[in-house]
Amino acid sequence: MFGLAKGLKYTLKNMTRKKLTYDYPNEPLPLPDRFRGIQKFYPEKCIVCNQCANICPTDCITLTGKKHPDSSKRGKIIDTYDINFEICILCDLCTEVCPTEAIIMTNQFELAEYSRDELFKDLVWLDENDTQLRKENKA
Amino acid sequence: MIEGLLTSEATWLHFFIYFALTVLLLFIVLGFVTYAILAERKVMGFMQLRHGPNQVGGRWGLLQTVADVLKLLIKEDAIPRAADKPLFILAPLIAFTPAFMVLAIIPFTDRFQFADIGVGLLYYIAVSGITTVGVVTAGWASNNKYALMGAMRAAAQMISYEIPLVMSVIGVILLTGSMNLNDIVLAQENGWYILWQPIAFIVFFIAAVAELNRVPFDLAEAESELVAGYFVEYTGFRWAFFMLAEYVYMFAMSALITVVFLGGWLPLPYLGFIPGAVWFALKFMVVIFLLIWFRVTFPRIRADQLMEFGWKVLLPVAIANIFLTALLKEWINLF
Amino acid sequence: MIRTEEMLLNVGPQHPSTHGVFRLVIKIDGEMIIDAKPVIGYLHRGTEKIAENLQYTQIIPYTDRLDYLAAMTNNYVLCHAVETMMELDIPERAEYLRIITMELGRIASHLVWWGTYLLDLGATSPFLYAFREREMIINLLNEISGGRLTFNYMRVGGVKWDAPDGWIEKVKAFIPYMREQLAGYGDLVTGNEIFLNRVKGIGQYTKEEAMDYSLSGANLRCTGLAWDLRKSEPYSIYDRFSFEICTADTGDAWGRYQVRIQEIEQSLRILEQAVEQFPETGEVMGKVPKVIKPPKGEAFVRIESPRGEIGCYIASEGKKEPYRLKFRRPSFYNLQILPKLLVGQNMANLIAILGAIDIVLGEVDG
Numbered sequence: 038m039f040g041l042a043k044g045l046k047y048t049l050k051n052m053t054r055k056k057l058t059y060d061y062p063n064e065p066l067p068l069p070d071r072f073r074g075i076q077k078f079y080p081e082k083c084i085v086c087n088q089c090a091n092i093c094p095t096d097c098i099t100l101t102g103k104k105h106p107d108s109s110k111r112g113k114i115i116d117t118y119d120i121n122f123e124i125c126i127l128c129d130l131c132t133e134v135c136p137t138e139a140i141i142m143t144n145q146f147e148l149a150e151y152s153r154d155e156l157f158k159d160l161v162w163l164d165e166n167d168t169q170l171r172k173e174n175k176a
Numbered sequence: 177m178i179e180g181l182l183t184s185e186a187t188w189l190h191f192f193i194y195f196a197l198t199v200l201l202l203f204i205v206l207g208f209v210t211y212a213i214l215a216e217r218k219v220m221g222f223m224q225l226r227h228g229p230n231q232v233g234g235r236w237g238l239l240q241t242v243a244d245v246l247k248l249l250i251k252e253d254a255i256p257r258a259a260d261k262p263l264f265i266l267a268p269l270i271a272f273t274p275a276f277m278v279l280a281i282i283p284f285t286d287r288f289q290f291a292d293i294g295v296g297l298l299y300y301i302a303v304s305g306i307t308t309v310g311v312v313t314a315g316w317a318s319n320n321k322y323a324l325m326g327a328m329r330a331a332a333q334m335i336s337y338e339i340p341l342v343m344s345v346i347g348v349i350l351l352t353g354s355m356n357l358n359d360i361v362l363a364q365e366n367g368w369y370i371l372w373q374p375i376a377f378i379v380f381f382i383a384a385v386a387e388l389n390r391v392p393f394d395l396a397e398a399e400s401e402l403v404a405g406y407f408v409e410y411t412g413f414r415w416a417f418f419m420l421a422e423y424v425y426m427f428a429m430s431a432l433i434t435v436v437f438l439g440g441w442l443p444l445p446y447l448g449f450i451p452g453a454v455w456f457a458l459k460f461m462v463v464i465f466l467l468i469w470f471r472v473t474f475p476r477i478r479a480d481q482l483m484e485f486g487w488k489v490l491l492p493v494a495i496a497n498i499f500l501t502a503l504l505k506e507w508i509n510l511f
Numbered sequence: 512m513i514r515t516e517e518m519l520l521n522v523g524p525q526h527p528s529t530h531g532v533f534r535l536v537i538k539i540d541g542e543m544i545i546d547a548k549p550v551i552g553y554l555h556r557g558t559e560k561i562a563e564n565l566q567y568t569q570i571i572p573y574t575d576r577l578d579y580l581a582a583m584t585n586n587y588v589l590c591h592a593v594e595t596m597m598e599l600d601i602p603e604r605a606e607y608l609r610i611i612t613m614e615l616g617r618i619a620s621h622l623v624w625w626g627t628y629l630l631d632l633g634a635t636s637p638f639l640y641a642f643r644e645r646e647m648i649i650n651l652l653n654e655i656s657g658g659r660l661t662f663n664y665m666r667v668g669g670v671k672w673d674a675p676d677g678w679i680e681k682v683k684a685f686i687p688y689m690r691e692q693l694a695g696y697g698d699l700v701t702g703n704e705i706f707l708n709r710v711k712g713i714g715q716y717t718k719e720e721a722m723d724y725s726l727s728g729a730n731l732r733c734t735g736l737a738w739d740l741r742k743s744e745p746y747s748i749y750d751r752f753s754f755e756i757c758t759a760d761t762g763d764a765w766g767r768y769q770v771r772i773q774e775i776e777q778s779l780r781i782l783e784q785a786v787e788q789f790p791e792t793g794e795v796m797g798k799v800p801k802v803i804k805p806p807k808g809e810a811f812v813r814i815e816s817p818r819g820e821i822g823c824y825i826a827s828e829g830k831k832e833p834y835r836l837k838f839r840r841p842s843f844y845n846l847q848i849l850p851k852l853l854v855g856q857n858m859a860n861l862i863a864i865l866g867a868i869d870i871v872l873g874e875v876d877g
Contacts (some may be wrong), residue, residue: 038704039702040701040702040703040704040706041703041704041705043698043699043702043703044698044699044700044702044703046698047695047698048636048698048699051640056641057646068653069650069653069654069657069675070658070675071653071654071655071656071672071675072653072657072658073657073658073663092566092568092569093569094569094570094573097530108600126572126661127658127659128571128572128661128663129658129663129671130568130569130663131573133671144658156718
């Protein structure tokens, strides 16, 4: 019986404690800078090295490059860049390998959509996704 | 007032007044159920460091239960194809009608009572037992193994705990010399029965929690074992009926505990200026809070241990209490 | 004479207490179980096969998803296996960070177990109290790794991130707080008579049986055998810390409960020493070749995860991808004893026994 009484005391004590829940949809969740959220892509920084597409464990990145329009410069520029968020696991490996930090993580994580097709994000969308960017991108 | 109505001439006017009063009680009970569910969720939330419902109906979630009920009412009424259809439909009715029937005999104040019958206490316990028939029917008619097991547990539990429940109040009946609830309340003028019959109170309270199928005795609907127990196949308003029955019983049982052990509407000494209804409500809420508090704290008892506890601990204690009370009564009468 | 019939009951794959999609086909007589057959595979994703087509770095996120309640230890076992094959040196600071994150993960995992086990037994509150503390650990790990569940923190040769400023202090502050809460847990549950009656003598087996079934972790230590790889075969830098192997001698669910609660305490002890000894400066990533290609050959390493011995076997042909990767997933092995324990028990004990084994379906199904 004594053990039961101690339990009752514990729960009663907790009744007046501070509540620990987040008021989530009304207030954004406080997330640390390193949080791995939906990627932001900088087309101008990309050198089309294909490392991100190669390292991706789920093969969710597809990209194509084209010749630099200014023929005096060498190398390629990015033409299309798509991330399929149906299979992306936000593992951070693409940003880890990127030599120019053309792809970085943000603090956004809300990916609910009404259609699966909308989870297929293209270059324009990833470029415009420029809020809550991660400051520290290389370890 | 009601007593007067019952013995007065049978006219339409008196009938309508009486009817209006019963409707009033019905709304009080439904209002109680609405806010008891909310209070339970809020208290549970607070004890578990959450807020509980706080979206519908302002900061305190005052309309949450209303929204829930509305949602239940517009849900599809699904009856499993393999279920025994007539029994499946009948079961919620059997379960919830007695819950309302027992309310008739509860004396809320010295005037607000609908039926002042001589064997009030016995009536309550007898009628409330019928609900178990509804539960077993529901479990059987669902044609679901989990539901059947839940129903069987409910039946076994009811049989095991009804007996100590009755045995424990015999002490109170001995002291009062009556089974009439009004007499029981009035006999507590010199001290509530919780003081004169502490053992009976403890046994009664434990057995009452078991009767209500609440934690730690919620075996019939043990969520983690039997998914939901006897009403696993029910949805929508049929399911709502079971929940309604459960909470009306919570209302009735708390009221009964208040009446039998906490002196009903009687005030504490020197505080007689506060009306009886307020006293009743206060004591009643303490009992409700206790029930919720238990639910937050305790794990569930195992079925076989529940039976052992009922038959080997509660029943002997209750019987011993009867002897003790009888001796005490003789002894007190000597002086 | 009353004729009774046996009833075949499917517990799961969708059932509140099977902790995922675990299915148990039981034959019951009344509430008594006379036969039980576990059916697994509902969460099988073929991690080991997928890994054969992935580079070693790419496999790390997949290990997160095996035992998703203690992803750090899974990260570590893979990295440790590759490092063993390549004979890499791990910087001091990285080793400490690994230990700290793994022990935090162990506490978080045991907290989830504690909460859900009590939930199985019908008590709702412990779950929320446990998650209060777990949330703090998750926030700490989120700060250092950027993930809340699938950390993907360790790399072959070190760890991805160094600890952010003030992180070690936060861990330091967490230790006494957790001790205090642990005492509260004792008040709420450990002395509770209803709880004790539910777990004492339930699912009992002997030391020999535990070894025959190759159980590990708390399931083994509850029989009194002091076998904890952190001490018995120290890996990483565990030999630098003083802590005890928690054992109980009852071999029942109550013993497993005690072992896990004590393990939280011991993990706090390790954490305390680790943050004390934590080097001020240093690299967190060792010298690792750009392309990770373990030499031809094979390696097997095993470490102590919260659920038991997790092992990683790598057969390499000297390529970027493993030829064969195999995880010894402790939950899978621990689950084997379940049918034996269940026979003769009733339905309520089924939940108590299954919960006490502490399985994670991601790990059972692989």
